[in-house]
Amino acid sequence: MRQLYILYHYLIVNILYYFCSGIREGVIPLLGAIIGDIIGSPYEHSFIKTEEFPLFIEKSTFTDDTVLTVAIADGVMGDRDYSKSLRQYHRLYPDRGYGDSFSLWASSETSKPYGSFGNGSAMRVSPIGFAFNDLESVVLEATRSAEVTHNHTEGIKGAQATASAVFLARIGKTKREIADYIESSFDYDLTEPIASVRKWYSFDPTSHGTVPHSIRAFLESKDFVDAIRKAVSLGGDSDTLACIAGSIAHAYYRHIPDRVVEEAVHLLDDRLRSVTQEFCSRFCVLL
Numbered sequence: 001m002r003q004l005y006i007l008y009h010y011l012i013v014n015i016l017y018y019f020c021s022g023i024r025e026g027v028i029p030l031l032g033a034i035i036g037d038i039i040g041s042p043y044e045h046s047f048i049k050t051e052e053f054p055l056f057i058e059k060s061t062f063t064d065d066t067v068l069t070v071a072i073a074d075g076v077m078g079d080r081d082y083s084k085s086l087r088q089y090h091r092l093y094p095d096r097g098y099g100d101s102f103s104l105w106a107s108s109e110t111s112k113p114y115g116s117f118g119n120g121s122a123m124r125v126s127p128i129g130f131a132f133n134d135l136e137s138v139v140l141e142a143t144r145s146a147e148v149t150h151n152h153t154e155g156i157k158g159a160q161a162t163a164s165a166v167f168l169a170r171i172g173k174t175k176r177e178i179a180d181y182i183e184s185s186f187d188y189d190l191t192e193p194i195a196s197v198r199k200w201y202s203f204d205p206t207s208h209g210t211v212p213h214s215i216r217a218f219l220e221s222k223d224f225v226d227a228i229r230k231a232v233s234l235g236g237d238s239d240t241l242a243c244i245a246g247s248i249a250h251a252y253y254r255h256i257p258d259r260v261v262e263e264a265v266h267l268l269d270d271r272l273r274s275v276t277q278e279f280c281s282r283f284c285v286l287l
């Protein structure tokens with residue numbers, strides 16, 4: 001039985017890679033965000049303040065960050081009606097740690113954007129950085145995906161900055177080029193080292209209290225897993241910090257260790273896996 005189980009997950013991972021093989025050196029869009037979310041999930045509110053922790057424990061699971069990332073991916077592949085897609089996925093996965101305001105919004109078909117400046121618009125936006133092929137389109141579509149709920153300046157900015165960073169990493173820009181663009185376009189301060197931020201940082205679900213530190217975690221990292229560890233080590237909203245850092249780090253490094261991919265993919269259900277596969281097959285293209 002155990003062997004069948006291992007074989008099943010081996011096949012799933014290889015199917016995911018198959019869709020991307022030979023096109024983008026094994027890059028599977030979305031997985032960076034999803035893996036960041038799963039690895040960060042048990043440490044939310046725990047303020048662990050260290051980069052030394054087990055990547056997967058029994059409590060590791062996918063949360064709202066993963067569900068809504070897949071919802072945006074699904075929207076990108078469909079009619080780009082992000083309200084509809086976000087509400088649909090909220091209905092499908094009702095208990096995944098959403099903010100109260102989002103749940104209230106998602107529960108009604110007629111609700112209006114609620115002026116949020118939370119980090120939700122940034123955590124779900126990474127598919128747009130993979131799906132569109134010029135910076136102008138990425139920023140425009142990131143805005144569209146954000147403003148259905150997060151129509152506050154900071155909510156929109158967080159989504160634009162995250163999607164831009166994913167896109168620039170994906171097309172091969174250097175860390176310096178990515179940092180310069182983000183700092184000059186979005187007025188984020190990316191200069192404070194993670195070791196310093198870690199000393200004073202606490203739970204901060206705002207966009208401007210999350211996105212710059214997540215980007216900094218990526219900028220300081222030496223590989224994908226290191227970016228995740230640095231993001232989680234800040235303490236606080238660790239799944240979202242790691243989701244955002246992971247999405248950029250994946251686009252940049254183009255490699256996640258097989259063991260990490262396998263552990264994360266087997267925690268997804270069939271629907272999340274299959275939408276990820278479909279998105280991958282459609283947008284896994286190197287510019």
Ligand SMILES: [Mg+2]
Pocket residue numbers: 063064065096097239240
């Ligand atoms: Mg979450």
